[in-house]
Amino acid sequence: MAMTIRAEDLGVRYGDHRVWEGINLEIGGPGLVAVLGPNGVGKSTFMYTINRLLEPTEGRVTLDGRDVRDMDYREIARSIAYVPQSSNETFSMPVMDTILMGRYPRSGYATTDEDLRIAAECMGRLGITDLAMRSFDELSAGQHQKVMIARGLAQEPEILMLDEPTSNLDIYHQIYVMKMLRDIARERGITVLTICHDLNVASRFADRVILFSEGRVHSDGTAADVITEGSIRDVYGVDAQVLEVDGRPYVIFHADEDVNLGDGTGSFRST
Secondary structure: OOOOEEEEEEEEEEOOEEEEEEEEEEEOOOEEEEEEOOOOOOHHHHHHHHOOOOOOOEEEEEEOOEEHHHOOHHHHHHHEEEEOOOOOOOOOOEHHHHHHHHHHHHHOOOOOHHHHHHHHHHHHHHOOHHHOOOEHHHOOHHHHHHHHHHHHHHOOOOEEEEEOOOOOOOHHHHHHHHHHHHHHHHHHOOEEEEEOOOHHHHHHHOOEEEEEEOOEEEEEEOHHHHOOHHHHHHHHOOEEEEEEEOOEEEEEEEOOOOEEOOOOOOOOEEO
16 A cells, blocks of 8 residues: 655745645545646645755654654665756766665665666666666766656655656656656556646546646646636636546647736746
């Protein structure tokens, strides 16, 4: 059974800036959960609090009823794998060794045959077996992204969290990775929690969608429940038409040449 994440009256501040308050969410059961929302609403912050990379200023996060503040980092890493948003992190290390870093919470520094088997399996799943002996710092941004996802999978987590896992991938590989994550969630009975900016990609593959807006959860449910013309207008400040394609919402945005850039928050409304 998948581990249950529960956020209870959760709030976070950065100095005087309140990111959100009173967040109450329960995420459990196998499946792919997409976290959506504009820039700056606290999507990554939500993941940081789950993974204990950031302690909330209010409330708490529990994993199967245990407060994450009572768990040490290696214990958390046995349950949660976190794949950060693509960064400039580069180092001269073969891809195989980079992926084997994901085995540390399980095996420590002693690499076993089982670790090698799992790392090879994860590379195969991402289609990067041919990169095994390439140096990580020689790879493209898209290849970096795949290696980091493979490293997360190698942890064999009960919860896999990814911050924009498809951000450096072309359309084909976006579809491939999201389908793979959905299938892994179902096959292994785990929760895959992913931040996504592409509403259509999230709609197509997610079992559940959580939409953040202005320090709160705007809506939470299936793609059809959450990705609506009204919610897109409310949260993103843009007009859109939402059609049904293959039983899922499909968003067509309407943006005229002459748009009002508003207050500089990044949102705009068609005129």
